[in-house]
Amino acid sequence: ARSQRRIRLAAITNPLLEWTLSPSTRAMLEFVRAHKADVSWRFLRQRLPHAQHSLTELLNRGLVESYLADPDPPRPLVRQVVVLVELESEGLTTRQYEVLQSLGRLGGEMAVERFLTEARTTRTLIATLQKLGRVIVCERQILRSSDAEAVCRDTPKTLTPEQQVALDQLRAAPAGPVLLHGITGSGKTEVYLQAIAPVLARGQSALVLVPEIGLTPQLTDRFRARFGPQVRVYHSALSDGERYDSWRQMLTGEPQVVIGTRSAVFAPLPHLGLIVLDEEHDGSYKQDRPAPCYHARTVATWRARAHQCPLILGSATPDLETYRQATRGDILHLKLTERVAGRPLPVVDVVDLREELRQGNLTPFSRTLQRAIGTMLDHKHQGILFINRRGYSTFVLCRNCGESLRCPHCTVSLTYHRLATGEHLRCHYCNHGCAQPRCCPHCRSPHLRYFGSGTQRITAELGELFPHLRILRFDRDTTSRKGSHRQILEQFANGEADVLVGTQMLTKGIDLPHVTLVGILAADGLLNLPDFRSGERAFQLLTQVAGRAGRAEQPGRVILQTYAPEHPIVEAASRHHYLDFTLAELEQRQIFGLPPFNQLIALHLSGQDETRVISTAEALAASIDACSDFTGQLLGPAPCAVVRVANRYRWQLLVKNRYAERGRNQLRQTLSGFACPPQVSLAIDIDPLRLL
Ligand code: ADP
Ligand code: ZN
Ligand code: ZN
Numbered sequence: 001a002r003s004q005r006r007i008r009l010a011a012i013t014n015p016l017l018e019w020t021l022s023p024s025t026r027a028m029l030e031f032v033r034a035h036k037a038d039v040s041w042r043f044l045r046q047r048l049p050h051a052q053h054s055l056t057e058l059l060n061r062g063l064v065e066s067y068l069a070d071p072d073p074p075r076p077l078v079r080q081v082v083v084l085v086e087l088e089s090e091g092l093t094t095r096q097y098e099v100l101q102s103l104g105r106l107g108g109e110m111a112v113e114r115f116l117t118e119a120r121t122t123r124t125l126i127a128t129l130q131k132l133g134r135v136i137v138c139e140r141q142i143l144r145s146s147d148a149e150a151v152c153r154d155t156p157k158t159l160t161p162e163q164q165v166a167l168d169q170l171r172a173a174p175a176g177p178v179l180l181h182g183i184t185g186s187g188k189t190e191v192y193l194q195a196i197a198p199v200l201a202r203g204q205s206a207l208v209l210v211p212e213i214g215l216t217p218q219l220t221d222r223f224r225a226r227f228g229p230q231v232r233v234y235h236s237a238l239s240d241g242e243r244y245d246s247w248r249q250m251l252t253g254e255p256q257v258v259i260g261t262r263s264a265v266f267a268p269l270p271h272l273g274l275i276v277l278d279e280e281h282d283g284s285y286k287q288d289r290p291a292p293c294y295h296a297r298t299v300a301t302w303r304a305r306a307h308q309c310p311l312i313l314g315s316a317t318p319d320l321e322t323y324r325q326a327t328r329g330d331i332l333h334l335k336l337t338e339r340v341a342g343r344p345l346p347v348v349d350v351v352d353l354r355e356e357l358r359q360g361n362l363t364p365f366s367r368t369l370q371r372a373i374g375t376m377l378d379h380k381h382q383g384i385l386f387i388n389r390r391g392y393s394t395f396v397l398c399r400n401c402g403e404s405l406r407c408p409h410c411t412v413s414l415t416y417h418r419l420a421t422g423e424h425l426r427c428h429y430c431n432h433g434c435a436q437p438r439c440c441p442h443c444r445s446p447h448l449r450y451f452g453s454g455t456q457r458i459t460a461e462l463g464e465l466f467p468h469l470r471i472l473r474f475d476r477d478t479t480s481r482k483g484s485h486r487q488i489l490e491q492f493a494n495g496e497a498d499v500l501v502g503t504q505m506l507t508k509g510i511d512l513p514h515v516t517l518v519g520i521l522a523a524d525g526l527l528n529l530p531d532f533r534s535g536e537r538a539f540q541l542l543t544q545v546a547g548r549a550g551r552a553e554q555p556g557r558v559i560l561q562t563y564a565p566e567h568p569i570v571e572a573a574s575r576h577h578y579l580d581f582t583l584a585e586l587e588q589r590q591i592f593g594l595p596p597f598n599q600l601i602a603l604h605l606s607g608q609d610e611t612r613v614i615s616t617a618e619a620l621a622a623s624i625d626a627c628s629d630f631t632g633q634l635l636g637p638a639p640c641a642v643v644r645v646a647n648r649y650r651w652q653l654l655v656k657n658r659y660a661e662r663g664r665n666q667l668r669q670t671l672s673g674f675a676c677p678p679q680v681s682l683a684i685d686i687d688p689l690r691l692l
Pocket of ligand 1: 163182184
């Protein structure tokens with residue numbers, strides 16, 4: 001938790017000084033006084049205008065002090081319980097004895113609150129029983145847990161021969177990472193489950209890392225179905241109290257399975273017997289902003305070695321770095337090449353959107369996709385439509401002056417959202433929001449036009465085309481409430497909707513038997529990002545989305561719409577050719593000296609004063625250049641693709657490091673001699689994932 005800046009009245013002040021204060025400063029002083037002479041700076045800033053100015057004045061005159069307070073730590077949750085001492089009727093009224101008997105029937109111990117309703121009794125009666133020595137009332141610590149919903153238990157499945165081979169090799173594997181490379185629907189999760197069972201039986205614990213919280217409800221249920229209450233979920237959406245109790249539970253050292261996102265890699269499990277990193281290629285395992293920058297895979301590798309246990313890296317599309325380690329024999333490479341029960345991978349039809357336009361189809365749904373949705377409905381199956389953007393449309397443009405509506409704090413366009421409360425614009429970088437203007441802020445023209453499609457617009461247009469289609473939307477906007485991920489997925493799984501329209505969030509981990517159709521509305525948005533990894537990401541994403549179709553008895557079909565059907569990545573993804581894609585991509589990376597052939601290190605500078613940020617970046621580049629024994633290659637300085645975010649200007653330098661540890665040490669030395677001005681912040685990111 002962060003400590004908090006607070007403002008309090010100074011112990012000794014001179015009242016005469018107060019007369020010289022400006023009215024707003026005086027108001028602040030009165031405000032602090034009115035709030036027990038001690039308030040948080042955050043609260044002050046929210047409530048008073050010109051707060052910074054007034055505070056400076058008060059501090060300068062010694063009328064108030066500013067200090068850092070420790071945050072309130074979470075505490076154990078304590079409940080009063082009533083405990084049975086002696087079940088004896090002597091000296092009791094009939095009613096008292098009845099209550100005593102019901103406590104016996106309820107197990108001899110219960111939270112007082114609950115017992116009052118269960119036994120329909122009163123605190124007075126319990127107090128009497130306590131005086132008579134028949135019960136005692138005392139305090140017990142309760143462990144908070146966020147999800148105690150019961151799930152049906154299941155039993156281990158009979159493994160396919162491939163799964164069995166993989167499991168046997170895993171059991172014999174040395175400590176450290178192992179790649180479990182299995183196509184979508186090949187049953188990787190079942191392998192995890194059966195690898196974990198003996199770990200628990202030995203009295204050790206297992207840690208299971210998953211990329212996003214959208215994934216956890218279904219996956220968590222599968223683990224709970226197998227291991228019951230030994231499974232615990234640990235992620236950033238827990239309340240402080242729940243998180244605190246999860247930690248305490250882990251520290252007990254009892255055998256348990258902890259499932260969590262990135263930061264759960266630090267879970268304090270004392271007897272770790274196995275770590276699983278599912279979808280190991282996923283970018284959300286990397287934390288970059290805010291610092292500390294780390295990759296959960298790197299930390300997990302380190303932990304696996306420290307605990308002398310295996311780390312399973314599972315994926316259908318392994319990260320190129322991991323893949324290279326596996327093919328070089330640095331780590332074990334286990335393969336699952338077939339879907340369970342000989343189910344085929346879905347057939348992928350690539351549809352050329354240019355042709356649709358020529359044929360006069362102006363909707364975002366190709367004719368092939370429309371027919372496929374019709375067939376899907378006839379068979380009472382379900383479908384998933386994937387779109388790269390949330391919101392209604394990607395940007396708003398003035399048709400008179402050609403300006404797009406931009407965020408005042410960032411160099412990006414605002415996204416249009418249509419809400420129950422009205423239309424509004426939102427920045428997807430800094431979350432700045434404003435009402436949709438009626439006319440262009442630049443030229444006052446009322447002719448604004450909405451370009452590009454987001455989930456919201458697709459949902460609306462799909463509804464117009466198929467009035468009877470029942471549609472659910474799954475993106476960050478519809479899942480912001482706690483528990484809403486689970487709710488939407490459950491509604492869909494229960495057949496309450498025919499189509500799920502969503503973003504990246506629905507690409508992973510969703511295993512629904514009735515989904516036979518997957519539509520990818522426009523692959524192009526993925527292919528053309530200015531980042532050398534965009535191809536790798538596009539391939540992974542397309543494979544993951546396609547993999548949601550045909551996972552049970554019914555075969556699946558994928559319709560991939562694009563303006564560039566001949567693009568090599570579209571081709572490789574449509575034929576499920578991981579190897580073709582990977583070999584071509586690795587060749588490119590080698591030519592340009594990019595990861596995994598060199599390590600990248602990003603030096604990220606940001607600040608509110610643009611000229612100062614640029615001059616600092618240049619000075620930093622110069623001091624690295626001046627270092628004679630530096631073996632890395634320096635690129636930049638260059639502005640980030642989005643130069644300004646939340647009023648801060650961002651520039652970066654990139655270092656290509658060929659000599660791992662040695663190169664990092666050289667860089668560390670250079671940096672330690674560099675004086676970064678206080679107005680500019682410098683962040684060092686080893687193996688950066690986002691170069692945008
Ligand atoms: P992956 O994680 O590789 O995408 P899953 O583990 O989700 O694949 O498995 C796909 C489906 O096949 C799931 O519904 C799962 O219950 C089922 N399954 C996995 N292994 C077996 C098996 N050995 N026998 C029968 N069904 C299995
Ligand atoms: Zn205009
Ligand atoms: Zn913004």
